[in-house]
Amino acid sequence: MEPSVLSSLDIAGAWVSIALTLGIFSFLYADNPVYKLAEHLFLGISIGISMTEMYYGVVRPNLIDKLAAGNVLSVVPLVMCAMLFARLASKKLGWLARIPIAFIVAAYAGVKLTGEANGNLMTQVAQSMPNLAELWRDHGIWDWSADGAGVFSGIFLVVGLSACLLHFYFSARQGPTMRGISRFGVLVLMLSFGASFGYTVMGRISLAIGRAQELLGLDKPAEEAAQIHPQLASVVCGVLVIAFLVVWRLRGGGAEQEEAA
Amino acid sequence: MKRTVPLILTFLVGLFMVGEYFIPHYRYRIWTAEFLEWGVILAAAAFVLGLINLIQVNLPKVLKRERDWGYKLVMLIALAVTLVAGFTAGEHRDGPSVYKWVYDYTFVPLNATMFALLAFYIASAAFRAFKARNLEAALLLGAAIIVMVARVPAGESLPVIGDYLPRFMNWIMDVPNIAARRAIFIGAALGAVATGLRVILGLERSHLGAD
Incomplete structure (x- = not known):
């Protein structure tokens, strides 16, 4: 296999990518102009990408192509889209925007009404009833080799779920029994929130490791890294960002934030 | 009317x-x-x-x-350039084009770095907030530490508990976590059903705005 030769645009892109990464990371020092520039660039680009993908993924296949094919029904969403923009044309016609909004809200409310009841409510309840006999036969009380599966976990799931639900049940007077169950529900919720937090932290840290790998060129094949020189790019961009921050600080930048803090 | x-x-x-x-x-x-x-x-x-x-x-x-007009100008220019690049590339957006370049070398790193930045803040917030003052806080802290430690190779190589830690983490994720999440989902589903019914019956009118 021949080593891939990167174009100058790709090499420039990799340098821009490193510069922007360091620009965002400069926020760790303070809210500064380099970060703000990268942040606003991100805003503009992400909105532009969303709009483009929305057009080619939704509007074109579902509306424009169908209209071009002579589908008369597609005139209805076109008219409703026009109604949505009525407020821009005249304030008097602004109320017309309520019609497409009413349509979209009603359509999704109707779908959710049955979909949530059927898909979430009934399915979640049904899946929360473990077959204890089967669990006992396959795993006993607690089976380390199956990540703690067993009768204990089955009962814990049902009791924990019921306790959590009772914790959110405010229509009954909170007597000592209810308070006890509710407290157990809170403990189960805390375990879940802690686990979710840990999971999120690890996800973010793996993203941070990914960025560090890009800065060091470890995420690319060796022949591509040899053409891009990511470590050199990181040092050059890092020095430029730091030099800018020093000049910005010497010229009184960030004083407002310090006062506000 | x-x-x-x-x-x-x-x-x-x-x-x-x-x-x-x-x-x-x-x-x-x-x-x-x-x-x-x-x-x-x-x-x-x-x-x-x-x-x-x-x-x-x-x-x-x-x-x-x-104030900050320069940044807003950068945002508007970036938006315009991306839109023009996207609509110029059209259906060939995935091939070599300005749009693909913008996507690969600006959007992807900026998006990943924005979320990676949270790792630092989430860690410092946890350091300040996570104090085992009572049983609830201790469980929150314990579950978070177990999940974090068990998901790295160092956690698995810990003596004695190393073998059990990933399995216990899986138990936390599969049992207490699922119990709490299902309770939240059931509550949300009940809320969605009630709100849907209110919308259809015209009792909920906030989506139509004020007169």
């Missing part, structure tokens, strides 16, 4: 969509699918409305050179 027509439309469309559950005929399904497709198109149009609003808010600030 201004409120009655949308309210009647809400009732009729909502009832029609609910009807799909009770009339599982394929012709009925074709219509409900068509309605949902219209909904998706309208949501896309609302995005355009948002874009126009964004320009209406930011462009005058740039023209009047108000």
Whole structure:
């Protein structure tokens, strides 16, 4: 296999990518102009990408192509889209925007009404009833080799779920029994929130490791890294960002934030 | 007229969509699918409305050179360049194009770095907030530490508990976590059903705005 030769645009892109990464990371020092520039660039680009993908993924296949094919029904969403923009044309016609909004809200409310009841409510309840006999036969009380599966976990799931639900049940007077169950529900919720937090932290840290790998060129094949020189790019961009921050600080930048803090 | 027509439309469309559950005929399904497709198109149009609003808010600030006008100008230029690049590339957006370059070398790293930045803040917030003052806080802290330690190779190589830690983490994720999440989902589903019913019956009118 021949080593891939990167174009100058790709090499420039990799340098821009490193510069922007360091620009965002400069926020760790303070809210500064380099970060703000990268942040606003991100805003503009992400909105532009969303709009483009929305057009080619939704509007074109579902509306424009169908209209071009002579589908008369597609005139209805076109008219409703026009109604949505009525407020821009005249304030008097602004109320017309309520019609497409009413349509979209009603359509999704109707779908959710049955979909949530059927898909979430009934399915979640049904899946929360473990077959204890089967669990006992396959795993006993607690089976380390199956990540703690067993009768204990089955009962814990049902009791924990019921306790959590009772914790959110405010229509009954909170007597000592209810308070006890509710407290157990809170403990189960805390375990879940802690686990979710840990999971999120690890996800973010793996993203941070990914960025560090890009800065060091470890995420690319060796022949591509040899053409891009990511470590050199990181040092050059890092020095430029730091030099800018020093000049910005010497010229009184960030004083407002310090006062506000 | 201004409120009655949308309210009647809400009732009729909502009832029609609910009807799909009770009339599982394929012709009925074709219509409900068509309605949902219209909904998706309208949501896309609302995005355009948002874009126009964004320009209406930011462009005058740039023209009047108000505070931070330079950043807003950068945002508007980036938006315009991306849009032009996207629409110029058209269906060939995945091939070599300015749009692909913008996506690969600016959007992807910026997006990943924005979220990676949270790792530092989430860690420092945890350091300040996580104090085992009572049983609830201790469980929160313990579960978070177990999940974090068990997901790295160092956790698995710990003496004695190293073998059990990933399994216990899986138990936390599969049992207490699922119990709590299902309770939240069931509560949310009940809320969605109640809100859907209120919308269709016209009791909930906030989406129509004020007069």
